[in-house]
Amino acid sequence: MPSDTAGSWTPVALSADLPPATVIPAWTPAGSIALWRSQSGRLSASSDRCPHRGMRLSHGFVRGEALSCIYHGWSYSPAGGCIRIPAHPDLVPPETIRVAVQQVEEQGGIIWVAVGESALRPPRLDHLVPIRSLTLNADIAAIEAAAGEKADAGGLIRLADCPWVRVLPTAQIGSTLIHVLIERGRNAADRVTASRIAEALRRRVETSQKDVA
Numbered sequence: 001m002p003s004d005t006a007g008s009w010t011p012v013a014l015s016a017d018l019p020p021a022t023v024i025p026a027w028t029p030a031g032s033i034a035l036w037r038s039q040s041g042r043l044s045a046s047s048d049r050c051p052h053r054g055m056r057l058s059h060g061f062v063r064g065e066a067l068s069c070i071y072h073g074w075s076y077s078p079a080g081g082c083i084r085i086p087a088h089p090d091l092v093p094p095e096t097i098r099v100a101v102q103q104v105e106e107q108g109g110i111i112w113v114a115v116g117e118s119a120l121r122p123p124r125l126d127h128l129v130p131i132r133s134l135t136l137n138a139d140i141a142a143i144e145a146a147a148g149e150k151a152d153a154g155g156l157i158r159l160a161d162c163p164w165v166r167v168l169p170t171a172q173i174g175s176t177l178i179h180v181l182i183e184r185g186r187n188a189a190d191r192v193t194a195s196r197i198a199e200a201l202r203r204r205v206e207t208s209q210k211d212v213a
Helices: 140-147 188-212
Strands: 009-014 022-028 031-037 043-047 061-063 066-068 082-084 104-107 110-114 128-136 157-159 162-171 176-183
Touching (some): 009 128, 009 176, 022 061, 022 110, 128 188, 140 157, 140 176, 140 188, 162 188
Antiparallel strands (some): 009 110, 022 031, 104 110, 128 176, 157 162, 162 176
């Protein structure tokens, strides 16, 4: 569930948004990360800064089973160690050159990252299917108010006027990322409806925030 407590899990993205051989930026309470999937499908969460010149690794590229910095091409394994420096192709990079990595797991189409070592597994949401993600310029309390429901123990917010739709929020700096989910067994038309409902929720929340400001 969303939390800034060490060892807890944060839902950072949907599996559908990260196909093989891609990298995207994501955020956890510990800071920004480069979330990437290797060519074979292995999922990794690395610190978002290359130790060479500080370039964001989320701007880089995935080749095979490594994440490479777009600046000078330094490449890192899923374990975080530097495995290639193109300017010195015959050099075996020292083990001290590495990026921090975080524990990452997929459950039911959602990608979760742990802040610190977690003894627990991510929450199972087998009764729900993820549809899409949206960023709202509001905090979780404002989203709860607009939805008409408080987040439950698992961090899910049920929409009072459409109870088969849930949103799973993750607080970010100045905004909130929400993952939109619907109850398993709904049809394709319901997926479209849920997406539109989420967009309406975003407009409602952001309008209310402007009115307060």
